Amino acid sequence: MGRMGRIIISVIVILGLLALGLKGCSTTLRKAVFAKAMPGSYFAEYSRIHPSLYQVSGQVYAFEKEFARSMILRTPDGIAVFDTFDTAHMISLKQTLEQEWPQESVRWIVLSHNHLDHIRGSDVYPKAEVIGHKDINQLVADWPNVNSDIASVTREISDDQTLTFGDVTVEALYMPFSHSSTIYGFHIPSDNVVFAPDMMFVDAVPPFGFPDFYYPGYIRALDRLIAVNAEHYIPSHMDRGTRADLIAFRDMTVEFQGVVEDEYLKIDPEDFIQGIGMGDAIKSAYDRLHPKYGHLHGFDAMFVPKFGRHFGGTYLGY
Numbered sequence: 001m002g003r004m005g006r007i008i009i010s011v012i013v014i015l016g017l018l019a020l021g022l023k024g025c026s027t028t029l030r031k032a033v034f035a036k037a038m039p040g041s042y043f044a045e046y047s048r049i050h051p052s053l054y055q056v057s058g059q060v061y062a063f064e065k066e067f068a069r070s071m072i073l074r075t076p077d078g079i080a081v082f083d084t085f086d087t088a089h090m091i092s093l094k095q096t097l098e099q100e101w102p103q104e105s106v107r108w109i110v111l112s113h114n115h116l117d118h119i120r121g122s123d124v125y126p127k128a129e130v131i132g133h134k135d136i137n138q139l140v141a142d143w144p145n146v147n148s149d150i151a152s153v154t155r156e157i158s159d160d161q162t163l164t165f166g167d168v169t170v171e172a173l174y175m176p177f178s179h180s181s182t183i184y185g186f187h188i189p190s191d192n193v194v195f196a197p198d199m200m201f202v203d204a205v206p207p208f209g210f211p212d213f214y215y216p217g218y219i220r221a222l223d224r225l226i227a228v229n230a231e232h233y234i235p236s237h238m239d240r241g242t243r244a245d246l247i248a249f250r251d252m253t254v255e256f257q258g259v260v261e262d263e264y265l266k267i268d269p270e271d272f273i274q275g276i277g278m279g280d281a282i283k284s285a286y287d288r289l290h291p292k293y294g295h296l297h298g299f300d301a302m303f304v305p306k307f308g309r310h311f312g313g314t315y316l317g318y
């Protein structure tokens with residue numbers, strides 16, 4: 001962010017503090033500040049990623065468009081698509097595959113976890129077998145107003161699994177208590193590739209404090225993917241990256257938690273109950289983290305929700 005950007009943020013924060021300090025008739029001002037605080041441009045940044053199918057290694061490909069990236073396996077028995085994201089993504093993916101490989105069909109859809117932003121558009125291939133954790137169908141059914149364009153899982157799996165797609169073997173690595181209760185990472189040993197859905201963000205802070213996240217288990221999940229030590233890693237969102245990027249993301253997450261925990265422990269429990277100390281904690285955490293991580297996409301935009309998530313998570317043990 002440039003100097004002007006920081007000035008704008010500062011003005012917004014000052015206005016916000018004024019708004020929160022005002023009573024009664026400040027509603028209009030307060031709403032205006034809240035509206036400005038919604039970081040819409042966080043996602044718009046990735047409109048620069050145009051639809052593209054590319055080979056990662058051997059039979060493993062990826063299809064990326066804007067914020068999302070699917071993994072594709074190309075086998076003699078058909079194509080497997082890992083994560084579908086939304087209908088626009090899948091229509092673009094389908095057109096691309098039909099152009100590139102007109103004689104081949106998509107036979108399998110694999111859903112990495114139940115989050116709707118990863119599985120919308122999965123009904124674009126109605127004949128495909130849909131593979132995912134055994135709890136996904138129930139979790140999707142819980143959201144009747146927003147679960148459109150989603151195919152039901154037809155092959156339910158649990159725990160670690162070895163899956164076979166044509167001549168390609170995939171190790172499905174179950175990551176309990178990390179990010180949702182249904183999430184898998186995927187390792188393709190023959191081509192030395194790991195697909196890391198929601199477990200790898202390259203030069204970026206995850207959106208909105210990463211709501212569905214159990215910190216200790218999430219770090220265990222990242223460490224498990226790092227330990228695979230594959231040559232190629234595919235993130236499901238934002239920019240492409242390498243194992244070094246995954247390690248950097250892991251280290252940033254650990255340092256963020258460490259700083260917030262340290263600031264949390266400085267607050268006297270009596271003060272905490274009175275609501276005293278959190279303001280100082282967020283200011284101090286920002287000063288400690290910004291020099292090293294301020295350049296990451298979304299650092300300022302997502303700092304407040306991320307601080308809140310780590311701070312609240314430390315209080316709860318979550």
Ligand SMILES: [Zn+2]
Nearest residue numbers: 113115179198
């Ligand atoms: Zn997710």
